[in-house]
Structure formats: C-alpha cells, structure tokens
Amino acid sequence: MLTMNVTQTSLTGVLLIEPKVFGDERGFFFESFNARAFREATGVTRDFVQDNHSHSRHGVLRGLHYQIEQAQGKLVRTATGEVFDAVVDLRRSSPTFGRWEGFVLSAQNKRMLWVPPGFGHGYLVLSESADFLYKTTDYYAPQHERCVIWNDPTIGVQWPLPGDELILSAKDRVGIPFADAEVFP
Numbered sequence: 001m002l003t004m005n006v007t008q009t010s011l012t013g014v015l016l017i018e019p020k021v022f023g024d025e026r027g028f029f030f031e032s033f034n035a036r037a038f039r040e041a042t043g044v045t046r047d048f049v050q051d052n053h054s055h056s057r058h059g060v061l062r063g064l065h066y067q068i069e070q071a072q073g074k075l076v077r078t079a080t081g082e083v084f085d086a087v088v089d090l091r092r093s094s095p096t097f098g099r100w101e102g103f104v105l106s107a108q109n110k111r112m113l114w115v116p117p118g119f120g121h122g123y124l125v126l127s128e129s130a131d132f133l134y135k136t137t138d139y140y141a142p143q144h145e146r147c148v149i150w151n152d153p154t155i156g157v158q159w160p161l162p163g164d165e166l167i168l169s170a171k172d173r174v175g176i177p178f179a180d181a182e183v184f185p
Helices: 035-042
Strands: 004-008 015-019 022-024 027-029 050-057 061-067 074-080 082-089 100-106 112-115 119-125 129-136 145-147
Touching: 004 035, 015 035, 061 082, 074 082, 074 100, 074 119, 082 112, 082 129, 100 112, 119 129
Parallel strands: none
Antiparallel strands: 004 015, 015 112, 022 027, 050 129, 061 119, 061 145, 074 112, 074 129, 082 100, 082 119
C-alpha cells in the first residue's frame, strides 16, 4: 500500500513527500515515517541516526546550515504551524549547484522534504509559532557546521518576510557569503 506521494523537485535529489492522510470527524492519522515505505518510495537507503525538534516563534529564520564533514541528509516536516523551507545545492559537481528552491511546510499540508547531504538548509517561521521536526543521517558535529548567510545575493533566496522582520541567531547573522563558502565536490 502506497503511504506517500513523492515528487522530484527542481534540485537534483531533493524530494517533496506527501504522506497519505486518513481523516474523519475524530481527526487524522498518517505514518510520519516508515523505513521500508520510505526506502521503496524514494530510493533513499541511508539510515537515520538522530531526531531533532525545534520550536520557534514567528519571524525566526534558522539557516542556511550544513556540515562540511559528517554531511547530514535531513527528512524535515512541521508538526505545528507553518514554515518556509529553503534548500540550496552546495555540490560543485551537481547540475543544480548554487540554485535554491523553497517550500511551504505546515501542520495543515503535512508535507515533508528529503534534503540529501550536500545541501544548505534553512527555514523561516510564518505562523505565530512552529514545531519543526527533522531526522538526520549523521550526528550533529559543531566543528564541521557551516552557515551561508541567509540573504546572500548570489543565491537570492526569496524569503517571504522582509529582512527587518526576521529574528536571527548571532551565528546566522554572520554567515559567510556563498562565494567564500566551503562546498562539496
């Protein structure tokens, strides 16, 4: 039984996943993750080793993050609220190197996104608050973490809120330009 619809995005390897949702007057049910079904539907065979949960308020922008070593693939979704999720291809050998794409992920649409290793990733909270969940294929390694500045003009992510409304961490405010970023082969 197919438990999800998988769509290849414009970025090589990034997949938009829409789970099959069963709903009635009581509410809804869906499998947020099933290893066998995920592998069969996506072709992704990597194991997940860590689950993360982030709660943020309206206007919080986190990203664009990646790990240059111990690169993480991420399966991301929003459990409450709504976010604008942005990914940028940092794989020099990729035909989509330097390109970005954005997706609205929400508790309402229940969409998930598979972000393979080699991508920068970030999200902006559009609702009053949001709970953002993600599974990773490698462990967090702060010594290998990198951050491309959220408003890099070369990449040109079109965040849906003006810059003066964004709430950024000190780390994200001083991300490096794409031109100076360590990238993947």
